[in-house]
Amino acid sequence: MNEQTNPTAPRPQGVPVIWAPSQTGPCARCHQPTCRYGVGGNPLCPSCKTARQAQHGG
Ligand SMILES: [Zn+2]
Numbered sequence: 471m472n473e474q475t476n477p478t479a480p481r482p483q484g485v486p487v488i489w490a491p492s493q494t495g496p497c498a499r500c501h502q503p504t505c506r507y508g509v510g511g512n513p514l515c516p517s518c519k520t521a522r523q524a525q526h527g528g
Contacts, residue, residue, distance in 0.1 A: 488505075495506030497515040499522075504515035512519055 489510070490508065493505050493508040493511055494503050495511075495513075496502070497504045497506075497518055498513040499518040500515060502515050502517075505511050506513055514522060
């Protein structure tokens, strides 16, 4: 029994967040956390944006 405290606690697995927390907001369609605000922000998540473009022909 010689366990040491790991200084780098493992982060919970999930969707990788690549934008700032202040840019995070719920998708207007599926309500999943997405980059809504700031540079590159969009009210729709990538999945919904792709579906919307496909529906409207780009
Ligand atoms: Zn969505």
